[in-house]
Amino acid sequence: xxxxxxxxxxxxxxxxxxxxxxxxxxxxxxxxxxxxxxxxxxxxxxxxxxxxxxxxxxxxxxxxxxxxxxxxxxxxxxxxxxxxxxxxxxxxxxxxxxxxxxxxxxxxxxxxxxxxxxxxxxxxxxxxxxxxxxxxxxxxxxxxxxxxxxxxxxxxxxxxxxxxxxxxxxxxxxxxxxxxxxxxxxxxxxxxxxxxxxxxxxxxxxxxxxxxxxxxxxxx
Amino acid sequence: xxxxxxxxxxxxxxxxxxxxxxxxxxxxxxxxxxxxxxxxxxxxxxxxxxxxxxxxxxxxxxxxxxxxxxxxxxxxxxxxxxxxxxxxxxxxxxxxxxxxxxxxxxxxxxxxxxxxxxxxxxxxxxxxxxxxxxxxxxxxxxxxxxxxxxxxxxxxxxxxxxxxxxxxxxxxxxxxxxxxxxxxxxxxxxxxxxxxxxxxxxxxxxxxxxxxxxxxxxxx
Numbered sequence: 001x002x003x004x005x006x007x008x009x010x011x012x013x014x015x016x017x018x019x020x021x022x023x024x025x026x027x028x029x030x031x032x033x034x035x036x037x038x039x040x041x042x043x044x045x046x047x048x049x050x051x052x053x054x055x056x057x058x059x060x061x062x063x064x065x066x067x068x069x070x071x072x073x074x075x076x077x078x079x080x081x082x083x084x085x086x087x088x089x090x091x092x093x094x095x096x097x098x099x100x101x102x103x104x105x106x107x108x109x110x111x112x113x114x115x116x117x118x119x120x121x122x123x124x125x126x127x128x129x130x131x132x133x134x135x136x137x138x139x140x141x142x143x144x145x146x147x148x149x150x151x152x153x154x155x156x157x158x159x160x161x162x163x164x165x166x167x168x169x170x171x172x173x174x175x176x177x178x179x180x181x182x183x184x185x186x187x188x189x190x191x192x193x194x195x196x197x198x199x200x201x202x203x204x205x206x207x208x209x210x211x212x213x214x215x216x217x218x219x220x
Numbered sequence: 221x222x223x224x225x226x227x228x229x230x231x232x233x234x235x236x237x238x239x240x241x242x243x244x245x246x247x248x249x250x251x252x253x254x255x256x257x258x259x260x261x262x263x264x265x266x267x268x269x270x271x272x273x274x275x276x277x278x279x280x281x282x283x284x285x286x287x288x289x290x291x292x293x294x295x296x297x298x299x300x301x302x303x304x305x306x307x308x309x310x311x312x313x314x315x316x317x318x319x320x321x322x323x324x325x326x327x328x329x330x331x332x333x334x335x336x337x338x339x340x341x342x343x344x345x346x347x348x349x350x351x352x353x354x355x356x357x358x359x360x361x362x363x364x365x366x367x368x369x370x371x372x373x374x375x376x377x378x379x380x381x382x383x384x385x386x387x388x389x390x391x392x393x394x395x396x397x398x399x400x401x402x403x404x405x406x407x408x409x410x411x412x413x414x415x416x417x418x419x420x421x422x423x424x425x426x427x428x429x430x431x432x433x434x435x436x437x438x439x440x
Contacts, residue, residue: 136413137353143416174430178406182430185405186398193356193412196363210394210402213433 036085039065039072043086048127053083053134053141080141087135087145090128096153104164105208111157112187112204119191119199132192154180182211256305259285259292263306268347273303273354273361300361307355307365310348316373324384325428331377332407332424339411339419352412374400402431 042065164170262285384390
């Protein structure tokens, strides 16, 4: 059982360009990476100390980080944008692997293996667990995280499935959104809801192959 | 889109025999249904008012319910046992339908349809959402809820799948635990993690039929 060593590392240079970054660029100001890192690490420290996201205010974050409130607001439009960058920093820039374009089966296995390692990383990091659980408790923030981070991963998987319908590796008479759910959900459920269940090596292959038996055109 | 009208009703007579009930019986004392209901409704009111499960103490619950601390402890060994009864009261005695034993496919559809309706009930009840989210944030409580409530449902589904391996409706070369995950997870993920996704009528059938294509012996 290997783990993704980079998955819980903090973003080293603070140069992410998420929601906050985009907003700052629109305002024509260069990012100060050191300040970004200080603010994000302050939020992580507060969360680690047991402060809830609900109790965090931009004022308090600025005070604890030792920077001006205006400085924080210049970088992030609000707490939600900031929290998304905090979440990204915990991701450590972890990227879902790009499809190799050879076998749909192997591309799907690689994507699920990425989720498995992220799930293991979450289990082994109290901080990541705290942040994820707290984000889940804030429906708007959770939705936003999905709209920005998760949607990109989902689109990549849908593209692989669409490719499969052209190559004959995926049957064409099923809703691809549902098929994507069938591949992803068993891993997601273990990673997020049933943390006491094992996520052994080989699980990605097992899920993909079992779902594919039904996702292949009959007779293939 | 119908909803389960009973799913969020409080338990009417307080005669559940959960962890607390069993403990009380072991001590040879009859349950006082009225006191049980008062205590449980007090907890629900406090949660509705924004108190977190972490902040709730047996002392406070007793005080707010207007009963003695000893009375509460006589019924529930601790906060966890009490919270499990609170969760059960929100379930409104909702029972996963028993398998009819005719078609494995139809039995699986009925079980997933039960989950779909529970998911819709959770979406429409702010109180249920609050309790579920807060229980998730307490790993031990969440695990306990699964060990008592969810495990029984899971066993029933595994029994249906085992029956299917004997009747030739389910292939015998796959791990039944994984197959159960494939059926349940797509519904669970929508109900618990992706609340903005639709759970339309027909979803249970769609999931079961798509997974079955792979779960049937080849050539069937």
